[in-house]
Amino acid sequence: VRLSNVLVHLWPFIVHLSTTVLHLSTIVLHLSTVVVRLSIIVLHLCTVVMHLSIVVEHLSIVIVHLNTTVQHLSIVVTHLSTDAPHLNTLVVHLTTIVPHLNTACNKIVIIIFPHRLTSR
Secondary structure, eight states, X not given: OHHHHHHHHHHHHHHHHHHHHHHHHHHHHHHHHHHHHHHHXXXXXXXXXHHHHXXXXXXXXXXXXXXXXXXXXXXXXXXXXXXXHHHHHHHXXXXXXXXXXXXXXXXXXXXXXXXXXXXX
């Protein structure tokens, strides 16, 4: 009889304790869900950082290529500025020669295609 009396007195405490444990386990479950979501966010952030580092690496390669191109263009400009007087002389000679070439070509056309002269 005494054991049942003890159980009757302990029963509300046992129910309260089990309810408290249930609430605590619900809180732990919610916290673990939050931790999982935060870890997913951190994973996405790491992926973004990785992609950004790849972009930065590609940009640095592009910058190196652009620098090389600028150096090559500088060399070309230097050569052109050195060769400019010679090119100017060449252009003057060509402008002198072109009318003579044009006359020669016209004479050759008249010799090869005499009928063109009469058809005009």
